[in-house]
Amino acid sequence: MKHTIKDVAKRANVSIATVSRILNEKDGYSEDTKEMVLRVIEELGYHPNAIARGLINNKTHTVGVLVPSLTGTFATELLSGIEQVTHEVGSNVIVCYTEFQGVKTMKYLQMLNEKRVDGIIFISAELTEEYYSYVESMSIPMVLLCSESDKYQVPYVRVNDRAGGYTATKYLIDNGHRNIGLISGSEDDVLTSVQRAEGYKAALIDHNIAVNENNMVFNDDFLFEDGIQGMKTLMERAPDLTAVFAASDELALGAISVAYQYNKRVPEDISVIGYDNLRLAEMSHPPLTSVSQPLNDMGAKAAQMLFEMQESKMITPSCIMPHQIIERKSVHSLKDFKKK
Amino acid sequence: MKHTIKDVAKRANVSIATVSRILNEKDGYSEDTKEMVLRVIEELGYHPNAIARGLINNKTHTVGVLVPSLTGTFATELLSGIEQVTHEVGSNVIVCYTEFQGVKTMKYLQMLNEKRVDGIIFISAELTEEYYSYVESMSIPMVLLCSESDKYQVPYVRVNDRAGGYTATKYLIDNGHRNIGLISGSEDDVLTSVQRAEGYKAALIDHNIAVNENNMVFNDDFLFEDGIQGMKTLMERAPDLTAVFAASDELALGAISVAYQYNKRVPEDISVIGYDNLRLAEMSHPPLTSVSQPLNDMGAKAAQMLFEMQESKMITPSCIMPHQIIERKSVHSLKDFKKK
DNA sequence: TTGACTTAGTTAAACGTTTACGTAAGTAAT
DNA sequence: ATTACTTACGTAAACGTTTAACTAAGTCAA
Numbered sequence: 001m002k003h004t005i006k007d008v009a010k011r012a013n014v015s016i017a018t019v020s021r022i023l024n025e026k027d028g029y030s031e032d033t034k035e036m037v038l039r040v041i042e043e044l045g046y047h048p049n050a051i052a053r054g055l056i057n058n059k060t061h062t063v064g065v066l067v068p069s070l071t072g073t074f075a076t077e078l079l080s081g082i083e084q085v086t087h088e089v090g091s092n093v094i095v096c097y098t099e100f101q102g103v104k105t106m107k108y109l110q111m112l113n114e115k116r117v118d119g120i121i122f123i124s125a126e127l128t129e130e131y132y133s134y135v136e137s138m139s140i141p142m143v144l145l146c147s148e149s150d151k152y153q154v155p156y157v158r159v160n161d162r163a164g165g166y167t168a169t170k171y172l173i174d175n176g177h178r179n180i181g182l183i184s185g186s187e188d189d190v191l192t193s194v195q196r197a198e199g200y201k202a203a204l205i206d207h208n209i210a211v212n213e214n215n216m217v218f219n220d221d222f223l224f225e226d227g228i229q230g231m232k233t234l235m236e237r238a239p240d241l242t243a244v245f246a247a248s249d250e251l252a253l254g255a256i257s258v259a260y261q262y263n264k265r266v267p268e269d270i271s272v273i274g275y276d277n278l279r280l281a282e283m284s285h286p287p288l289t290s291v292s293q294p295l296n297d298m299g300a301k302a303a304q305m306l307f308e309m310q311e312s313k314m315i316t317p318s319c320i321m322p323h324q325i326i327e328r329k330s331v332h333s334l335k336d337f338k339k340k
Numbered sequence: 341m342k343h344t345i346k347d348v349a350k351r352a353n354v355s356i357a358t359v360s361r362i363l364n365e366k367d368g369y370s371e372d373t374k375e376m377v378l379r380v381i382e383e384l385g386y387h388p389n390a391i392a393r394g395l396i397n398n399k400t401h402t403v404g405v406l407v408p409s410l411t412g413t414f415a416t417e418l419l420s421g422i423e424q425v426t427h428e429v430g431s432n433v434i435v436c437y438t439e440f441q442g443v444k445t446m447k448y449l450q451m452l453n454e455k456r457v458d459g460i461i462f463i464s465a466e467l468t469e470e471y472y473s474y475v476e477s478m479s480i481p482m483v484l485l486c487s488e489s490d491k492y493q494v495p496y497v498r499v500n501d502r503a504g505g506y507t508a509t510k511y512l513i514d515n516g517h518r519n520i521g522l523i524s525g526s527e528d529d530v531l532t533s534v535q536r537a538e539g540y541k542a543a544l545i546d547h548n549i550a551v552n553e554n555n556m557v558f559n560d561d562f563l564f565e566d567g568i569q570g571m572k573t574l575m576e577r578a579p580d581l582t583a584v585f586a587a588s589d590e591l592a593l594g595a596i597s598v599a600y601q602y603n604k605r606v607p608e609d610i611s612v613i614g615y616d617n618l619r620l621a622e623m624s625h626p627p628l629t630s631v632s633q634p635l636n637d638m639g640a641k642a643a644q645m646l647f648e649m650q651e652s653k654m655i656t657p658s659c660i661m662p663h664q665i666i667e668r669k670s671v672h673s674l675k676d677f678k679k680k
Numbered sequence: 681t682t683g684a685c686t687t688a689g690t691t692a693a694a695c696g697t698t699t700a701c702g703t704a705a706g707t708a709a710t
Numbered sequence: 711a712t713t714a715c716t717t718a719c720g721t722a723a724a725c726g727t728t729t730a731a732c733t734a735a736g737t738c739a740a
Binding site: 344345346356357360361363364366388389391392393394395396397 | 695696697698699
């Protein structure tokens with residue numbers, strides 16, 4: 001039931017070379033034979049074997065994406081952006097859930113190597129020496145998504161998290177808040193969590209507000225549970241906060257839920273701004289004001305860069321995507337009219 | 341920099357056949373040569389070319405997963421279940437976001453065909469004649485996930501949505517509610533939306549509550565926006581409801597948000613139960629009581645079945661996964677003590 | 681009429697594996 | 711000493727393509 005190029009050739013009374021050329025739109029055949037061959041292909045329902053093609057062309061039209069365990073929407077949006085442009089150029093994506101584990105990551109890299117993927121996208125993970133040199137030895141392009149590396153010359157696409165943190169905090173300040181808390185992810189996560197915190201501090205300083213360590217809390221991760229923990233300690237340590245910048249939407253929702261527990265109304269008693277603008281931001285109560293990362297576009301961009309590098313064999317410049325505040329109902333203005 | 345089996349053979353002073361046999365753990369070589377070859381492999385950093393292997397073995401260790409555009413968490417959980425067991429058996433998954441489009445789906449099927457994947461998982465989509473016969477002609481196993489087909493003998497894994505709807509509704513009844521609304525997805529979605537509604541009706545009838553069409557609303561989809569729409573019309577048509585069964589968590593959150601708009605407290609004035617038990621259920625305010633589908637397990641099961649079928653060449657029995665109510669805070673009991 | 685080009689093909693090697701088959705050396709039994 | 715088996719390999723075909731190199735026929739100009 002499965003036909004090969006030979007079957008087509010035999011049935012059309014030509015050589016397999018001719019069939020191949022027709023398939024690949026090279027020249028060396030008449031209109032007539034082309035039509036004939038095409039008809040036979042149609043009749044047989046023949047589809048070329050991508051494996052055989054891959055073997056000889058050294059190109060598999062497949063890219064690998066390494067995804068650590070991210071919260072649902074986040075990963076899906078990035079992935080669907082990647083998948084979309086990958087599909088447009090006629091390739092496919094192999095997903096690998098690394099769960100932040102180094103061993104798993106290396107195992108996946110090996111599989112991707114054996115499968116001879118044309119490129120690799122690393123999502124949101126630190127590029128270790130081990131990973132880098134392995135991919136380097138595969139000599140295929142890679143790009144980092146929601147991450148970056150200063151050690152290695154690997155192009156990345158992300159938003160400027162420091163700037164994002166700054167914008168979020170400034171937004172709160174512009175709304176009249178001066179007593180602003182911070183809930184962020186891990187203090188070890190220099191790439192993201194710490195960056196956002198830096199932006200927070202910078203905004204305070206630029207507006208002559210003292211940075212108070214008591215108002216800042218770091219957690220294990222960016223998750224809801226962390227938000228709960230974080231907000232609890234914040235409520236103890238700094239009960240007179242009027243606003244908090246949560247470095248992820250999940251953190252923000254966690255914070256809001258403990259605010260309720262402490263009988264504080266959001267946003268009347270305490271304002272909360274999130275980060276990521278995931279789908280759940282609009283579904284929360286109150287709807288969450290959040291710093292939006294264009295995740296879908298970022299995924300798409302990363303894929304584009306990958307294919308660009310395949311073409312050009314050169315390193316594509318990195319890309320900082322714009323962020324944006326999506327105003328909803330979780331921030332209360334302490335002024336009659338906003339500044340600016 | 342990229343070595344082949346020939347390089348290994350040459351360097352170890354054996355034939356490629358021997359290397360191959362060692363790699364595949366067949367016999368026909370001495371302990372000594374094995375050690376030698378293994379050492380050379382290590383030295384060269386050789387990894388077998390899966391493409392070449394695929395060509396001759398007619399097995400690619402790759403499965404395709406067709407995902408319609410599902411809300412983030414839903415898709416991610418299924419996918420990660422699938423990916424996990426796929427990885428365990430040494431295969432990879434190619435994801436295809438079909439966005440519910442027939443043309444795109446067919447295009448993907450062709451790509452998967454050309455890439456000679458070993459199996460296909462269809463998520464949550466109706467299996468049309470076209471899809472079915474195409475995959476049939478590829479003669480590889482397929483399984484349906486969160487879906488089923490009565491036309492074709494294709495194994496599936498899903499929960500019994502009718503039963504799920506029944507359980508949810510019964511839960512409300514057991515909590516003393518008799519005036520219960522329904523917000524579901526599309527009326528055309530016979531596989532899921534309608535099933536849950538049927539379960540709802542059955543539970544009412546079994547408890548001697550009249551089914552009232554006014555208390556039921558169908559929407560375009562299972563999304564937040566649909567929940568808002570649905571709840572609005574429900575509030576108009578049936579203002580004296582004390583509880584509503586929303587056929588998805590997003591619908592439930594939409595419903596809750598309009599409840600707030602109408603100044604109804606949840607759950608004191610109106611109880612809401614959701615379906616899916618996505619991550620956002622625990623993060624909502626109030627935390628959402630929901631019918632849980634073991635999505636991760638379902639994905640894993642589907643993948644297991646796929647590999648089982650590859651082995652056995654037979655059709656594996658379908659699998660109905662258990663559902664379960666996860667009690668949180670969005671349902672209020674109207675009785676002093678619960679029945680049962 | 682010849683030579684130079686062009687057109688429309690064919691043949692066969694190559695891609696990197698696996699594996700059926702062949703074989704030479706060693707061992708065991710008679 | 712011969713036969714029969716076993717062990718430890720090597721040889722070469724095969725998987726389904728692409729493509730470089732070749733060829734035969736036709737066209738055109740001088």
